[in-house]
Amino acid sequence: MPNPFELRGKRVLVVGLARTGVATALFCAARGAHVTATDARTENEIGEAIAPLRTASISLELGGHRENTFLEEDLIIPSPGVPADAPLLQAARAKGVTIWSEVELAGRYLHGRLIGVTGSNGKTTTTSMIEHILKNAGFSTILAGNIGIPLIGRVEQSSDNTITVAELSSFQLELIDTFRPNISVFLNLTSDHLDRHHTLEEYRRAKARVFENQTEADFAVLNADDPATTPLAPAKPRVYWFSRKQRVAQGAFVRENEIVFRHDGEEKVVLNLQEIPLAGAHNLENVLAAVAATRLAGAEPSAIANGVRSFAGVEHRLEFVAEVRGVRYYNDSKATNVDATLKALDAFPGRILIVLGGKDKGSDYTVLQRTLREKSILALLIGAAAEKIEKQITGSVAIERAGTIESAVEIASRAACPGDVVLLAPACASFDQFQNYEHRGRVFKELVYQLERQAASTSSGRG
Numbered sequence: 296m297p298n299p300f301e302l303r304g305k306r307v308l309v310v311g312l313a314r315t316g317v318a319t320a321l322f323c324a325a326r327g328a329h330v331t332a333t334d335a336r337t338e339n340e341i342g343e344a345i346a347p348l349r350t351a352s353i354s355l356e357l358g359g360h361r362e363n364t365f366l367e368e369d370l371i372i373p374s375p376g377v378p379a380d381a382p383l384l385q386a387a388r389a390k391g392v393t394i395w396s397e398v399e400l401a402g403r404y405l406h407g408r409l410i411g412v413t414g415s416n417g418k419t420t421t422t423s424m425i426e427h428i429l430k431n432a433g434f435s436t437i438l439a440g441n442i443g444i445p446l447i448g449r450v451e452q453s454s455d456n457t458i459t460v461a462e463l464s465s466f467q468l469e470l471i472d473t474f475r476p477n478i479s480v481f482l483n484l485t486s487d488h489l490d491r492h493h494t495l496e497e498y499r500r501a502k503a504r505v506f507e508n509q510t511e512a513d514f515a516v517l518n519a520d521d522p523a524t525t526p527l528a529p530a531k532p533r534v535y536w537f538s539r540k541q542r543v544a545q546g547a548f549v550r551e552n553e554i555v556f557r558h559d560g561e562e563k564v565v566l567n568l569q570e571i572p573l574a575g576a577h578n579l580e581n582v583l584a585a586v587a588a589t590r591l592a593g594a595e596p597s598a599i600a601n602g603v604r605s606f607a608g609v610e611h612r613l614e615f616v617a618e619v620r621g622v623r624y625y626n627d628s629k630a631t632n633v634d635a636t637l638k639a640l641d642a643f644p645g646r647i648l649i650v651l652g653g654k655d656k657g658s659d660y661t662v663l664q665r666t667l668r669e670k671s672i673l674a675l676l677i678g679a680a681a682e683k684i685e686k687q688i689t690g691s692v693a694i695e696r697a698g699t700i701e702s703a704v705e706i707a708s709r710a711a712c713p714g715d716v717v718l719l720a721p722a723c724a725s726f727d728q729f730q731n732y733e734h735r736g737r738v739f740k741e742l743v744y745q746l747e748r749q750a751a752s753t754s755s756g757r758g
Contacts, residue, residue: 300370300403303327308364310384311374312336317344318448319372319397324351331368333360366390372397375441375466396470398440398463401447403473407457410588411440413468413505414482414524416635417581418442420573420609421482422462424585425592428602432594434458441467458592469501475508479532480516480588482580484523485634503527516587518580519543535591537583539576547586554583556590565590566600573608575642611736613642616743619750621713624743628736630720633658639720640670646715648673648707650700651688653723653735655680660722664691673710675703679727699728700735704742717743 305328309320312334324330333356338345341357348355356364365371365387371394373384379394388394402409412422419442426438439449440461453459461476468474484499506515506529513531518524519538528534535546542548547556547565554565565586571579582603589599608614611628618624627639631653640647640663649671651660660683667674668691675697676684685694697703700719707717719739729735 300400305329305369306367307331308333308368308371309374310334310360310371311377312341312344312348313374313376315397315445315447316372316374317348318445319374319400320348320353321351322400322447322450323372324353328370330354331356331364333357333364335359362386366392368392370395372400373470375464379466379469394470395472396467398446398461398467399471399474401445401450402471402475404450405446405459406453406455407435407459408477408592409475410458410460410478410480410592411463411476411505412461412480412482412584412588413463413465413502414480414518415485415502415632416638417482417577417584418462418464419629420578420612421480421581421584422460423609424581424603424606425480425588426460427606428585428589428599429458429460429592429594431602431605432589432598434592434594436460463505465498465501468504471504471507473508475510476505476513478514478516478588478591479505479509480584481505481518481524481527482584483518483521483634484527485632499523499527503529506532514588514591516546516584516591518584519546519548520580535587537580537587539579539583547583547590549579549583554586556586556596558590563596565596566603570600570604572604572606574613575638577638577641578613611733613639614736614740616740617747619708619743619746622708622711622715622717624717624746625719626736626739626743627718627720628725628732628739630722631724631732632656633660633662633722636663636720636722637666639718640666643670643716643718645670646712647671648675648711648715648717650675650677650697650703650707650717650719650739651684651722652676652678652681653721653725653729654678654727655683656724658722660684660687663688663722667692672715673707675706677703677721677728678723680723684722700738701742704739704746708746 307323307328307330309332320332331354337358365383430436435457437449437459439446441464442462509532515532519536536543537547539549614626616624630636671692673693725732725735
């Protein structure tokens with residue numbers, strides 16, 4: 296049951312006016328709160344997102360933040376991109392102001408069941424797959440969270456019969472209070488966002504909060520093959536595992552060539568590995584996690600199998616773009632950390648021209664060396680992290696400082712031979728040159744489509 300927070304008459308400050316901030320400000324204003332929205336950007340920089348806020352009579356403080364505003368609020372909702380330890384938030388916290396993430400507020404109004412998916416890699420694919428399977432199995436579903444539309448923007452669609460499947464980032468989880476998924480999924484844990492969380496322990500602690508408010512009536516699904524994740528198994532919810540390497544006591548695992556779900560000693564075959572349409576061992580793990588979550592949500596094995604078979608994948612996640620003159624181009628713009636890039640490289644047998652770089656997140660790129668040496672023939676470096684990456688991967692692969700993604704695609708198209716793979720898997724955030732990873736991926740795809748059109752034009756001209 297929802298545990299709504301009475302917003303009417305409350306002074307609410309929303310910090311940051313990207314998608315989540317705008318949705319949160321409008322949500323609170325619609326429920327009678329006195330809302331102020333603040334952003335370091337100016338009105339011209341924010342653009343058309345301002346219009347609905349003005350219509351809703353929301354006070355705007357743009358081009359910077361005022362300390363007094365932070366200290367006078369009843370509730371502050373920072374957008375995910377705002378660090379929880381920002382000085383103004385710390386000052387407000389010291390004065391007793393309540394500070395929540397948007398998912399905390401949304402969770403208090405959300406009806407029906409909630410499946411929350413977190414981890415360092417694979418969240419978007421697994422969240423999308425779980426929702427796809429359940430929808431195809433006949434459940435009323437909502438897809439939300441860090442995947443596109445904020446959770447708070449989906450509250451009105453929820454009912455006692457819906458299952459909301461939400462992708463949850465560490466930024467969202469670090470500022471929860473009572474937020475409670477009925478089924479939590481923790482995929483894996485690798486070094487990421489250390490520019491934000493400072494230490495791996497802080498990052499781990501933020502992620503593990505997904506279990507914090509679960510009860511004995513709830514389920515937690517974890518990766519039995521990930522040594523960083525297994526110690527995080529919670530005490531209260533019923534724990535289920537997924538594994539591609541071993542049989543698990545409860546959960547989904549691989550036996551010979553099949554995925555099996557085990558519950559209370561009973562084992563049921565769900566589907567054959569050959570039926571999985573996604574490439575890579577990491578995607579097998581994502582499927583196993585989705586099988587466990589959807590079975591616990593009540594989907595039958597046959598319906599789960601049908602859902603997996605018909606799942607087309609996710610944009611910007613090992614997405615096939617086109618084949619041009621025998622060279623295949625793949626967009627994995629969502630590979631925003633080193634581990635995700637390693638998994639992308641492992642999805643192909645070799646002869647990869649990889650585009651790396653962007654905004655560094657405090658990552659160690661030396662761990663890419665062995666896989667680059669084995670799989671890649673050229674690394675094309677772009678963005679602010681190019682110099683650091685070059686220093687840390689020198690000697691493992693031929694390197695070209697492309698600077699921009701446009702230059703990288705042009706160089707790759709000239710250097711690649713038929714049978715090669717050009718892979719965008721940057722191992723970095725996108726914010727140095729792009730609005731977000733989706734923007735980066737769309738630009739890459741459009742550049743590839745231009746190559747495709749040029750190749751077709753040249754071919755028809757010869758004909």
